[in-house]
Every structure is written in C-alpha cells, then in structure tokens.
Amino acid sequence: xxxxxxxxxxxxxxxxxxxxxxxxxxxxxxxxxxxxxxxxxxxxxxxxxxxxxxxxxxxxxxxxxxxxxxxxxxxxxxxxxxxxxxxxxxxxxxxxxxxxxxxxxxxxxxxxxxxxxxxxxxxxxxxxxxxxxxxxxxxxxxxxxxxxxxxxxxxxxxxxxxxxxxxxxxxxxxxxxxxxxxxxxxxxxxxxxxxxxxxxxxxxxxxxxxxxxxxxxxxxxxxxxxxxxxxxxxxxxxxxxxxxxxxxxxxxxxxxxxxxxxxxxxxxxxxxxxxxxxxxxx
Amino acid sequence: xxxxxxxxxxxxxxxxxxxxxxxxxxxxxxxxxxxxxxxxxxxxxxxxxxxxxxxxxxxxxxxxxxxxxxxxxxxxxxxxxxxxxxxxxxxxxxxxxxxxxxxxxxxxxxxxxxxxxxxxxxxxxxxxxxxxxxxxxxxxxxxxxxxxxxxxxxxxxxxxxxxxxxxxxxxxxxxxxxxxxxxxxxxxxxxxxxxxxxxxxxxxxxxxxxxxxxxxxxxxxxxxxxxxxxxxxxxxxxxxxxxxxxxxxxxxxxxxxxxxxxxxxxxxxxxxxxxxxxxxxxxxxxxxxxxxxxxxxxxxxxxxxxxxxxxxxxxxxxxxxxxxxxxxxxxxxxxxxxxxxxxxxxxxxxxxxxxxxxxxxxxxxxxxxxxxxxxxxxxxxxxxxxxxxxxxxxxxxxxxxxxxxxxxxxxxx
Numbered sequence: 294x295x296x297x298x299x300x301x302x303x304x305x306x307x308x309x310x311x312x313x314x315x316x317x318x319x320x321x322x323x324x325x326x327x328x329x330x331x332x333x334x335x336x337x338x339x340x341x342x343x344x345x346x347x348x349x350x351x352x353x354x355x356x357x358x359x360x361x362x363x364x365x366x367x368x369x370x371x372x373x374x375x376x377x378x379x380x381x382x383x384x385x386x387x388x389x390x391x392x393x394x395x396x397x398x399x400x401x402x403x404x405x406x407x408x409x410x411x412x413x414x415x416x417x418x419x420x421x422x423x424x425x426x427x428x429x430x431x432x433x434x435x436x437x438x439x440x441x442x443x444x445x446x447x448x449x450x451x452x453x454x455x456x457x458x459x460x461x462x463x464x465x466x467x468x469x470x471x472x473x474x475x476x477x478x479x480x481x482x483x484x485x486x487x488x489x490x491x492x493x494x495x496x497x498x499x500x501x502x503x504x505x506x507x508x509x510x511x512x513x514x515x516x517x518x519x520x521x522x523x524x525x526x527x528x529x530x531x532x533x534x535x536x537x538x539x540x541x542x543x544x545x546x547x548x549x550x551x552x553x554x555x556x557x558x559x560x561x562x563x564x565x566x567x568x569x570x571x572x573x574x575x
Numbered sequence: 576x577x578x579x580x581x582x583x584x585x586x587x588x589x590x591x592x593x594x595x596x597x598x599x600x601x602x603x604x605x606x607x608x609x610x611x612x613x614x615x616x617x618x619x620x621x622x623x624x625x626x627x628x629x630x631x632x633x634x635x636x637x638x639x640x641x642x643x644x645x646x647x648x649x650x651x652x653x654x655x656x657x658x659x660x661x662x663x664x665x666x667x668x669x670x671x672x673x674x675x676x677x678x679x680x681x682x683x684x685x686x687x688x689x690x691x692x693x694x695x696x697x698x699x700x701x702x703x704x705x706x707x708x709x710x711x712x713x714x715x716x717x718x719x720x721x722x723x724x725x726x727x728x729x730x731x732x733x734x735x736x737x738x739x740x741x742x743x744x745x746x747x748x749x750x751x752x753x754x755x756x757x758x759x760x761x762x763x764x765x766x767x768x769x770x771x772x773x774x775x776x777x778x779x780x781x782x783x784x785x786x787x788x789x790x791x792x793x794x795x796x797x798x799x800x801x802x803x804x805x806x807x808x809x810x811x812x813x814x815x816x817x818x819x820x821x822x823x824x825x826x827x828x829x830x831x832x833x834x835x836x837x838x839x840x841x842x843x844x845x846x847x848x849x850x851x852x853x854x855x856x857x858x859x860x861x862x863x864x865x866x867x868x869x870x871x872x873x874x875x876x877x878x879x880x881x882x883x884x885x886x887x888x889x890x891x892x893x894x895x896x897x898x899x900x901x902x903x904x905x906x907x908x909x910x911x912x913x914x915x916x917x918x919x920x921x922x923x924x925x926x927x928x929x930x931x932x933x934x935x936x937x938x939x940x941x942x943x944x945x946x947x948x949x950x951x952x953x954x955x956x957x958x959x960x961x962x963x964x965x966x967x968x969x970x971x972x973x974x975x976x977x978x979x980x981x982x983x984x985x986x987x988x
Contacts, residue, residue: 361881362754362866364761365604371748383878409602409865414879436602436865440592461606463768468609486606487766 309402309430310353310455310478314513314534317352321574323530324352325567326515328406328539329546329559330373331356331390332382338552339377340390342559347401349560350567353479353515353535354394355433358387358407365435367490369540372547384411384420388427395428402478404431404457409445417445421452431455431478439471446475459483460506469509479513479535482506484520490540493519496528503533523569530573538566585832585908588899593782593869596905598898601781603868606765615783617688622790627683634679638712639669641676641794645802645959650929651945658952660945661811662932662962663799665823670705672935672964673795673823678705678774680791682713685772692716692771696760698725698753698819699890699937700732701964702776707741717741720759723751725889732968750883753819753893757867777820778897781868785897792826799959800830807957813838815948816961817940818911819855819891821900823963832908841900842944844886845913855884856913857896858904866894871901887916887972888936890964914943920976922946923966935964936972 317324327346332339346354359377363370391403405424412420412434424432432449439446439458446456455478463486464472473480482503484494503514515535520526526536542559549555588595601611621627635641644664652660665673678695685693693710694717697703703719710717719736723745726733736743749755757780764773778785778792796814803811814831816824818841831837846854854860857872864873866881874882874894884894903909914922922942926934934942941960949958966973974981 360879361749362758364758364867365606365765367762378880410873410875410881411879413865413870414862414875414877435604436868438601438603438605438608440601440608459605461604463606463609465609472605483606486768488762491766 308455308478309400313352313400313402314479318513318534323533323570323573324513324515324535325350325526325563325570326353326355326517326535326537327351327542327563328355328357328537329542330359330370330377331387332359332377332380333373333543334376334546334552334555335380336382336386338556340393342546342556343390344394344397345556345560346563347398349563351401351563353402353404355404355406355537355539356387356390358384358405358411360408360411363408365488367488367540369490369543369547373543384415388423391427391429402430403428404433404478405429406433407435409434409436412445417448421449421454425452425454429454431457433457433459433481435459439474442475450475450477457481462486462502466505469506473510473512476512479515480506480510481537482514482516483518484516485518487518489518491519493521493525499529500532523565526566527569527573530570536566536570586829588902589782589786595899595902597863598871598901598905599782599785599869601868602865602870603781604765606768607781610768611781611783613688614684617684618783618787621684621687627687631680631683635676635794639675639679640667642798643668645799645806647806648930651926654925654929655946655949657954658813658949658956658958659954660949661803661957661959663795663827663959665795665961665963666932666934666938666965670701670708671967672701672705673792673826673961674702674705674776675708676794676826677776677788677791677822678702678709680787681772681774682709682715685715685774686713688772690770690772692718692767693774694718694720694760694763694771695774695776696720696753696756697776698722698756698892699888699935700725700729700736700968701890701935703741703743704732704735704739706774706776707736707739710741711739718763719743720746720756720763722753722756723747725752725756728972729889729968730971752884752889754881754884761867777822778825778899779820779867779869779871779895785869785899788822789825789829789899792822793829795823795826795961796828796830799827803957803959809957810834810837811957811959812836813840813956813958815840815842815941815944815958817842817891817937817963818896818900819844819893819937820895821897823961825897825899827959827961828909839903839909840944841909841911842940843911843913844888844891844940845915846885846887848915849913852882853885854913855886855891855893857894858901858911859913861894863901869898871895871898872904887919887976888940890935890937891940912944914940918943920973923973924977932962933966934962935966936969938963
C-alpha cells in the first residue's frame with residue numbers, strides 16, 4: 294500500500310507522519326498504528342514481521358526498543374522484551390531494521406517506542422543522528438514527561454524527528470497544553486490508566502476524552518491500550534484519527550508454533566484490523 | 576567544626592525540577608505526573624502545617640519509640656583499638672529498622688490525600704513490614720510487592736506482613752529482587768492512580784520522593800547531633816552508614832552536610848567483589864542513567880540495559896542509588912566505599928559476640944567499614960555508625976553461610 298499525500302495535503306508539511314495522517318483522513322478513516330517489539334522472538338522473524346506490516350495494512354508502525362525494565366508495560370510486552378534481549382537485540386539492530394524497511398518503503402512512518410535509558414546511555418546526539426539516518430520519523434519515550442523536554446524532545450525536533458506524547462485519563466485540562474506543546478506527528482491517547490495490554494475502555498468514554506483533547510489541538514489523536522480485536526478497533530476508529538494495537542499482535546507472535554507462523558498470524562490480524570477501519574465509518 | 580559559610584548550603588536541594596546537580600528528576604509516565612505533582616503540593620502544605628508535625632512527632636515517640644539511643648560500643652571500640660565508635664540504635668525502633676520513620680510520615684500524607692489503598696515495594700522486607708504496620712494502624716488496605724528470591728530468603732518478614740493484614744505479591748520477573756518489585760509496584764500505581772498511595776521505601780524514585788523520604792529519615796541525624804553534643808560536647812568526626820537505595824544513610828548524613836569537619840562515608844554492597852559481576856555497588860561500579868523515575872548511578876551495560884545486582888543482603892540488592900547520594904559522590908562531599916558479603920558476615924559476628932547485638936546484614940556492611948577504618952584512627956576520633964536494623968530476619972541466610980563455622984546444621988531440624 295502506498296499512499297501519495299501530495300494531492301491531499303495542501304498544507305504541504307514535510308513529515309511522513311503528517312502526510313500519512315492527512316492521506317488517511319482524506320479517505321475518511323482512522324489510521325492503523327501497529328506495535329511490535331524489535332527483535333522478538335528473534336532478529337530474522339521480527340524483521341520479516343516488520344517488513345510485511347505496511348503491506349498487511351499498517352499505516353504507521355511503532356517499533357519497540359527493548360528495555361530490561363519496562364515499567365509501563367503489561368506481561369505481553371514484558372515477555373516480548375525479554376525474548377528480544379535474550380535473542381541478542383541491540384539498539385544497532387533495531388536501527389538496522391528501520392534501514393532495511395526504508396529500502397522498500399519511503400512512505401510509511403516508523404516510530405520508535407521505549408524508555409529513556411538506552412537512548413541516554415548511547416548519547417542523545419548520537420542516537421538522534423543514527424535514528425535520522427535510518428529513517429525514523431518519531432519517538433515515543435514513556436518516561437519523559439514534558440517537564441523533561443530539554444532531554445530529548447527538543448533535540449529530536451531539531452533533528453527533524455517528531456516527539457509523540459502520551460496523554461492519559463489523568464491528564465487534566467490544566468496539564469493538557471504542556472503535554473501538547475512540543476508534540477508533533479500525532480498525540481497518543483492512552484485510553485485507560487494502567488499498563489499496556491490492560492482492559493479495554495468503553496468507546497463512549499474514550500470518545501468524550503478525545504473530544505476534550507480536540508478542543509486543545511488540531512494534531513491527529515491516536516487511541517491505544519486495550520484494543521485487541523477488529524470490532525474494538527472499528528468502534529474507536531469511528532471517531533479517533535488513529536487506532537493503536539500492540540499486545541494482541543505480540544501475543545500472536547508469542548503463541549505461534551514457529552516464528553514463521555507468528556509472522557503470518559500477525560499479518561493476518563493486521564489485515565483484519567485494517568479492513569475493519571476501512572469500513573468503520575460507512 | 577566550622578560551619579560552611581563561604582559556600583551555599585548543601586542542604587537546600589533538590590531544585591524545582593527535583594534535581595540534585597545532574598541527578599534526580601521526574602522521569603515517569605504521563606499517567607503518574609498529575610499525581611506526583613499533587614503529592615508535592617500536599618507535602619509542601621504538610622510541612623507548613625503544625626498539626627502534621629505534631630501528629631508525626633507524637634506517633635514517633637509513643638508508637639515507634641523514638642528517640643533511638645546513641646550507644647557507645649565500648650567493647651567494639653576496645654577491640655578495634657582506635658576510633659571511639661557509637662552506634663545509632665535504629666534496630667531498637669518499632670518493626671526493627673529505620674524504615675518505620677518514613678512509612679509513618681508517608682502514611683500520614685496518604686491520609687491527608689484521602690487515599691484508602693497503600694502499596695509498597697520491599698527488598699529485605701523491612702520496608703514492607705513498616706508499611707504493613709502503619710497501614711494496619713490506620714486501617715488502610717495494603718499490598719506489598721516483593722521479589723520471589725527475596726521472599727525465599729526473608730521468610731520471617733513475609734509472615735509478619737501477612738499477620739499485619741497485608742497482601743504480599745511475589746514478583747518473578749528479572750532476578751526476583753528489589754528492582755523487579757519496584758517495577759511491579761509502579762505498574763500497580765499507574766493502574767490504580769485514583770485511590771492508591773505508593774509508599775516508596777528509599778530516597779529514590781521521582782521527585783518529590785527522594786526529598787520527602789530524606790526529610791522523614793533525617794530525624795536520625797538530628798537526634799545524633801543532639802545526643803553526641805550531650806555526650807561528647809562536640810560533633811562527630813565521621814559518620815558511617817550502609818547504602819542500598821540509601822535512606823538510612825541520607826537520614827544520618829543530611830543534618831551534617833554543611834559541617835565540613837564531619838567526614839561522611841557510605842558503604843555499598845560489594846557482593847562477591849567489585850571485580851566480579853556479582854555486586855550491588857552502583858557508585859563504585861555503575862554509570863549515570865535513568866530508572867524508576869530518577870537519574871542516578873546505575874549498574875548497566877553499554878546498551879543501557881539494567882544489570883541485576885547481587886548482595887547477601889536483600890536490602891542492598893538494588894542496581895541504583897538515591898540521586899542525592901549520586902550528587903554527594905559527584906561533588907565529593909561524601910566518600911563511598913564498598914564491603915563484600917564475607918566482610919559483612921565477619922562484622923555481623925563481631926557485633927554479636929562483642930556487644931550482644933545482632934545487626935541486620937545491611938547494617939553489617941557499615942560495620943565492616945568501621946572495622947577497616949577505626950584501628951587506623953586516633954582514640955579521640957568520634958565515629959557514629961547507623962545500626963539501621965536488627966538481624967532477626969537474616970537468621971536463615973546467616974545460618975546457611977556460617978553453618979560449618981558455628982557448628983550449626985541448618986538441615987538438622
């Protein structure tokens with residue numbers, strides 16, 4: 294799938310994320326944002342899953358950078374992280390996956406997601422240069438709230454990489470402006486308090502919250518946490534600009550008999566989710 | 576004994592963003608940010624509220640048993656043949672360690688904030704016991720996260736927590752020690768933000784925890800100051816305390832930071848040796864990084880993956896250290912050294928035999944440094960060691976390691 298944004302995006306912004314969300318909006322549907330952990334269950338299988346993700350219907354792909362202490366993640370991503378690290382995943386390998394992807398796809402935005410320490414240890418400047426060279430479009434770093442924008446968010450913006458912030462049910466209206474201030478690409482609305490893979494929220498509640506956020510910003514709002522099925526995705530996709538699915542895909546990879554089967558299953562669910570979003574508003 | 580007047584006070588930190596120099600901060604998920612900002616406001620209000628201070632002081636005296644004695648360890652001093660060694664007897668406080676000072680302070684904050692549910696992480700179990708104790712005292716629900724390795728080696732404390740009405744949740748991730756318990760407690764907190772108060776047990780975590788835990792533990796150093804002036808008519812020459820996260824040490828050190836004549840020594844756990852991968856000395860063997868809400872020294876590899884710490888003492892088995900210690904190390908106001916498992920076991924036995932006091936294995940690390948240092952010092956050197964806890968909880972571990980030496984057979988029963 295290759296969407297050309299040039300004729301739909303009159304604002305002519307130059308980020309892949311902006312172009313992709315504009316193109317998807319023009320099709321009157323929500324973007325499918327998928328998450329997999331880089332290197333899970335091993336480098337080759339993870340690369341195969343990743344490379345076929347856009348073809349299967351993902352509009353934006355989040356690639357998790359494994360970290361030993363994923364404090365905001367539930368069991369699915371904790372285990373994925375452990376499998377990846379055990380299989381020898383490193384930051385170099387994660388960035389190499391993005392470079393491989395860019396050889397075949399210049400349009401699909403890639404967002405690296407994870408925790409600050411592996412970036413901090415590598416050195417922010419070095420990391421940003423390498424991420425930019427590899428073709429990374431955005432970063433989601435869970436443990437960097439706006440209070441610490443000078444650490445990575447602002448340097449990333451200078452390097453042309455979007456810093457995508459999480460907003461949560463606890464992010465009150467007083468706090469929302471600072472959460473939005475240096476966010477670009479999209480805003481990731483975490484629909485329930487808790488860790489990834491938790492309970493699914495009610496769509497009505499989420500819709501009200503997304504409405505509240507939209508009073509403060511024009512940037513696309515993607516909703517995640519607890520969305521596992523095509524049906525759930527479609528319900529959220531009726532009003533959100535994007536729908537994020539992660540743990541459900543990770544579980545498929547984990548439960549498959551072989552890594553190849555895992556890749557196949559992940560792509561199958563991705564297709565199902567993409568189809569659901571295409572028909573959600575009809 | 577000159578007070579530092581030329582330079583700014585070292586006791587003013589952290590700054591508005593929660594930093595001590597480069598260390599500290601609020602590196603947490605967005606879900607928790609409104610909550611820790613709220614906690615900070617509540618804490619500032621409590622500090623201005625005489626009723627809060629009064630309630631804390633009353634319970635500290637009548638419930639905890641403060642003040643704790645400053646005891647001249649006469650036979651230990653005689654044996655070492657140098658510095659005059661005083662023990663600050665936190666081991667005599669209710670629940671058997673300094674941890675109760677902080678748990679009590681935080682539970683009073685939780686009540687101010689109207690929280691009905693208390694969670695905590697624990698390593699050796701002393702913070703878990705202290706938390707379960709104050710939760711019982713105030714009729715609050717209590718869940719304690721504890722690594723499965725630690726549950727195994729600190730059984731008596733698990734039973735105490737359960738008797739006190741707390742639910743003890745085993746954490747099997749990682750090595751099943753303190754770091755993993757803290758991850759799990761953070762996951763609980765992020766899931767139950769509305770009704771839950773997280774009582775962090777050490778001077779680490781996101782701002783304002785390092786500050787408020789330090790403040791609640793500073794009662795130790797404040798008492799020492801008064802007590803040593805009464806007994807000796809002057810300030811001590813050196814302070815020694817063990818460090819995992821560093822709360823007992825910070826409680827002793829902080830009131831003396833501006834007294835340039837007072838030498839400050841923190842003792843990390845060297846486990847099987849600093850030249851092996853099996854230790855817990857984050858300052859001696861770690862690098863700056865970000866974990867559990869703060870920037871500090873961490874045991875980690877080149878990739879920024881956190882290492883598993885090792886110490887015979889569950890309470891020191893943590894790959895990080897409180898950010899204020901990282902800063903004091905950085906500016907060289909305090910000296911940080913390390914003691915091995917074996918050195919701690921030797922010190923443990925020495926205190927048992929010479930003073931009739933069974934120390935916690937954590938505190939035995941501080942004593943190990945005293946044993947190295949005191950003989951080289953003049954007899955008028957005043958050394959205060961924080962005896963942060965008692966060793967009842969460590970019987971199984973010690974018996975296991977010293978079975979042959981003591982003629983004990985742990986399997987005989």
